Amino acid sequence: MLHKLNQPQQAAVRHLDGPLLVLAGAGSGKTRVITQKIAYLIEQANYDARHIAAITFTNKAAREMQERVGHLMDPARLKGLTVSTFHSLGLQLVRAEHAALGYKPRFSILDSADAVKIISDILATTDKDEIRGAVSTISRLKNDFVSPDAALVNAQDDNELRFARVYRAYQDTLFAYQAVDFDDLIRLPVELFEREPDILTKWQLKLRYLLIDEYQDTNVCQYRLIKQLTGFHGKFTAVGDDDQSIYAWRGASVDNLRLLKEDFPSLEIIKLEQNYRSTSRILKAANTVIGNNPKLFEKKLWSELGIGDPISVVEMKDEEHEAEMVAMRLLAHKFENRTTFTDYAILYRGNHQARVLESHLRNHKIPYQISGGQSFFDKAEIKDVLGYLRLIANQNDDPAFIRAVTTPKRGVGNVTLEKLGGLAAERKVSLFEAVHLPSFETLVQAAQYEALQTFCGFINRIHSRASREPGGALLREMLTAIDFETWLYESDEPRPAETKWKNVLELVAWFDKRAEENGDTLIDMTQKIALITLLEGRSEDEVDAVRLSTLHASKGLEYGHVFLVGCEEGVLPHQASIDSGMVEEERRLMYVGITRAQRSLTITYCGKRKRAGEWSIVQPSRFLLELPQDEIRVSGRLAGERNVVVSRQEGKAKLANLLAGLGSKPEA
DNA sequence: TGGGAATTCGTTTTT
DNA sequence: CGAATTCCCA
Numbered sequence: 129m130l131h132k133l134n135q136p137q138q139a140a141v142r143h144l145d146g147p148l149l150v151l152a153g154a155g156s157g158k159t160r161v162i163t164q165k166i167a168y169l170i171e172q173a174n175y176d177a178r179h180i181a182a183i184t185f186t187n188k189a190a191r192e193m194q195e196r197v198g199h200l201m202d203p204a205r206l207k208g209l210t211v212s213t214f215h216s217l218g219l220q221l222v223r224a225e226h227a228a229l230g231y232k233p234r235f236s237i238l239d240s241a242d243a244v245k246i247i248s249d250i251l252a253t254t255d256k257d258e259i260r261g262a263v264s265t266i267s268r269l270k271n272d273f274v275s276p277d278a279a280l281v282n283a284q285d286d287n288e289l290r291f292a293r294v295y296r297a298y299q300d301t302l303f304a305y306q307a308v309d310f311d312d313l314i315r316l317p318v319e320l321f322e323r324e325p326d327i328l329t330k331w332q333l334k335l336r337y338l339l340i341d342e343y344q345d346t347n348v349c350q351y352r353l354i355k356q357l358t359g360f361h362g363k364f365t366a367v368g369d370d371d372q373s374i375y376a377w378r379g380a381s382v383d384n385l386r387l388l389k390e391d392f393p394s395l396e397i398i399k400l401e402q403n404y405r406s407t408s409r410i411l412k413a414a415n416t417v418i419g420n421n422p423k424l425f426e427k428k429l430w431s432e433l434g435i436g437d438p439i440s441v442v443e444m445k446d447e448e449h450e451a452e453m454v455a456m457r458l459l460a461h462k463f464e465n466r467t468t469f470t471d472y473a474i475l476y477r478g479n480h481q482a483r484v485l486e487s488h489l490r491n492h493k494i495p496y497q498i499s500g501g502q503s504f505f506d507k508a509e510i511k512d513v514l515g516y517l518r519l520i521a522n523q524n525d526d527p528a529f530i531r532a533v534t535t536p537k538r539g540v541g542n543v544t545l546e547k548l549g550g551l552a553a554e555r556k557v558s559l560f561e562a563v564h565l566p567s568f569e570t571l572v573q574a575a576q577y578e579a580l581q582t583f584c585g586f587i588n589r590i591h592s593r594a595s596r597e598p599g600g601a602l603l604r605e606m607l608t609a610i611d612f613e614t615w616l617y618e619s620d621e622p623r624p625a626e627t628k629w630k631n632v633l634e635l636v637a638w639f640d641k642r643a644e645e646n647g648d649t650l651i652d653m654t655q656k657i658a659l660i661t662l663l664e665g666r667s668e669d670e671v672d673a674v675r676l677s678t679l680h681a682s683k684g685l686e687y688g689h690v691f692l693v694g695c696e697e698g699v700l701p702h703q704a705s706i707d708s709g710m711v712e713e714e715r716r717l718m719y720v721g722i723t724r725a726q727r728s729l730t731i732t733y734c735g736k737r738k739r740a741g742e743w744s745i746v747q748p749s750r751f752l753l754e755l756p757q758d759e760i761r762v763s764g765r766l767a768g769e770r771n772v773v774v775s776r777q778e779g780k781a782k783l784a785n786l787l788a789g790l791g792s793k794p795e796a
Numbered sequence: 797t798g799g800g801a802a803t804t805c806g807t808t809t810t811t
Numbered sequence: 812c813g814a815a816t817t818c819c820c821a
Contacts, residue, residue, distance in 0.1 A: 185810095185811065240811090254816095256806085310810090314811095375809080375810080377810095479807090479808080539797070540797085678809065680809045681810085704807095713809095739807075740807075740812075740813095741813085
């Protein structure tokens with residue numbers, strides 16, 4: 129079964145005795161190694177599938193892995209195999225151990241919007257920078273496994289002390305809501321395992337072999353979890369690539385790669401350097417660019433797929449022209465090479481860059497699909513429905529209460545809610561409970577009191593049925609009862625209302641499907657949903673469409689022909705990263721972008737760009753100068769509106785000159 | 797209280 | 812320039 133693997137891949141699969149780190153370059157077949165290793169563990173090493181866990185970062189990666197293992201061996205022998213994201217594993221742990229953690233079985237999972245709202249309430253401010261700072265500081269503390277108390281004790285200055293207090297208050301609020309946030313899903317199990325060795329032992333016996341995908345993206349907390357679960361045996365395989373570490377801003381610690389060596393002296397390291405994806409020109413470009421970063425492990429990608437086309441670097445006047453050019457070139461290329469739309473991807477640094485591209489693609493009738501950006505579960509109408517479900521599952525969930533009680537409008541507004549909130553805070557109960565307090569009746573007008581009683585009664589009635597009856601049907605009944613469809617059409621134009629209602633129906637259908645497949649009840653589903661960001665079961669790959677994606681969301685994917693747009697100083701590398709000295713991570717982002725391409729790569733940048741309605745002159749990205757200059761073809765206004773091949777002789781200096789001269793050029 | 801109108805505000809990336 | 816929030820009146 130190992131014959132389809134190259135030497136280092138085979139070695140990685142066979143190594144079972146101790147901890148293993150696989151340094152897998154882009155396109156070097158890391159998923160193949162992980163899936164084959166799962167099969168190997170079961171078929172050759174007599175592991176029971178239920179003792180193996182493969183951990184990924186995205187649901188998509190988990191799904192793909194599950195599917196690929198399924199093709200490799202008899203699904204019957206895979207029964208009980210854990211293939212999940214860090215966060216769903218965390219959810220599984222928190223659910224199983226809710227009692228030891230002091231949580232009700234039906235706690236809520238708050239999304240980041242809820243977290244932001246809670247933190248701005250605590251800060252009592254509307255200052256966006258302040259809120260943003262607090263949110264990221266708290267998240268960073270959590271990811272670094274610092275408890276609120278530790279943060280209070282360790283605070284070095286007034287500012288840190290302030291953040292620590294906000295952190296403390298935030299955590300208390302979450303507990304009062306019986307809610308956890310994303311970071312808690314990892315942090316709480318780690319905390320518990322540290323406190324209760326018996327519980328840890330139980331889970332160590334359950335998960336005896338761990339395979340971790342995208343190891344370079346793990347944060348301090350996640351690393352601790354891995355260390356706890358694998359214990360001193362260190363039975364795990366970590367697969368990662370330091371050059372593709374692009375989530376430091378989210379707490380990912382590349383240092384975990386170094387720590388692995390330190391904490392597990394018997395660590396075996398295997399490098400995968402043969403690339404099965406790209407032409408050697410593309411790999412040369414990737415290697416050269418990333419060569420400008422300091423290295424923890426030396427690594428050089430190579431392939432046997434031929435030289436390939438030169439890399440195009442195109443300068444455009446502004447983003448409109450850039451989008452138009454991409455659309456035109458794409459169509460021409462497709463016609464010439466008889467390819468399909470799915471062979472193309474357009475990659476960019478920030479989500480907002482997609483808008484211009486979208487409109488030009490639409491003009492040319494080019495079908496496209498956007499990955500990244502707003503997910504299905506972030507849409508207002510879906511969050512409305514989920515608000516109801518969260519409240520049904522957990523009546524202490526105040527954010528859900530507010531959302532549900534005001535959507536659709538039922539005669540309860542801000543004034544009433546503020547009174548209710550005041551009473552709830554005073555008595556230290558949830559909003560839902562406060563409605564039933566005798567003193568509440570005297571606080572508000574009869575009509576509002578009546579409306580709230582009716583509302584709570586309604587939620588209670590659904591609640592009593594939610595853990596018994598099938599999800600879809602009950603959800604449908606609830607939507608009818610609250611006249612959700614009517615409300616959508618009343619509060620919007622017919623067309624968007626129709627789209628929204630369709631989305632809701634899709635959610636219902638999804639509940640039906642999950643109930644059928646996994647026997648999940650309405651309650652089960654409600655908890656899991658917060659973790660699902662990508663559309664499941666939607667024909668992502670079936671439709672023939674060009675992919676639009678952020679560089680971040682493109683990691684792990686590959687496309688025949690890639691357009692990498694907006695390669696300008698301030699965009700890629702992003703200004704905030706330049707300012708905070710994080711250019712190395714931006715370079716890795718560039719590296720990720722380049723290595724998505726299999727056969728052709730077109731890089732574009734603009735001379736000027738509209739920012740907040742204002743035009744500003746921009747400079748080409750420094751990364752363009754880092755490309756191997758004899759492998760690229762420069763065209764556009766810069767080269768006098770005609771293609772110019774920059775030869776080896778002309779060299780780097782000439783291109784540097786051309787690029788540098790651009791910014792000082794007078795406007796055409 | 798709720799919905800439309802005016803005004804302000806601002807752009808990184810996401811489990 | 813477009814979105815989201817605040818404002819204001821029925």
